[in-house]
Amino acid sequence: MCERVIPEDQRDEHHLVPKSKGGKKTVLLHRICHDQIHSIFTDAQLAKKFSTIETIVEDPAVRTFVTWVRNKPPGFSDSAKESRQSFRRGR
Template sequence: MARKHRQEIVSWYQKPEPQICPLCGRAIPEDQSDEHHLVPKSRGGRETQALHRICHRQIHALFSEAELEKTYFTVEALLSHEEMQKFVAWVSKKPPGFYDGTKRSNRRRENDR
């Protein structure tokens, strides 16, 4: 039996399409992918959305689980928030693999008191 040429074997393979973060619109590297429960898992949520790790951390820095459950349970709702819009405008200019530590927002600190 004749051997197939290496080129013929490899030609069928197609690299998977990169995941795109629905918040910032950048491609998500495998090592920076986080699954975000649109409604927090602790509140019965099951549906998840792949996001950049930095975008995911920012969501949880800005919003409590109650806010996520009642108001910000869609990507569109998250993008409608002013502080999230500022974050997305900033991070969308960064390379896909960019990560920086996330600090809890002052708005969230005030609400926790």
């Protein structure tokens, strides 16, 4: 999606049609890209309208994210998000 190399520890499988909607085909994405997709779209939206990487990237919010993340190093992750999650877990 962002056209960066995906380090092994940052790989996530994205079901083009969510498993909950019967999807089987997957693509490998950076974890941060995968998280962004699911923060923007519902499973129903992914199944009905955004079942290819091409249609996902056409969305203006995704395009903005891709433009931003494309210049980050391959292993980049959102440390602010990780910090918030750790804080919520009491770590």
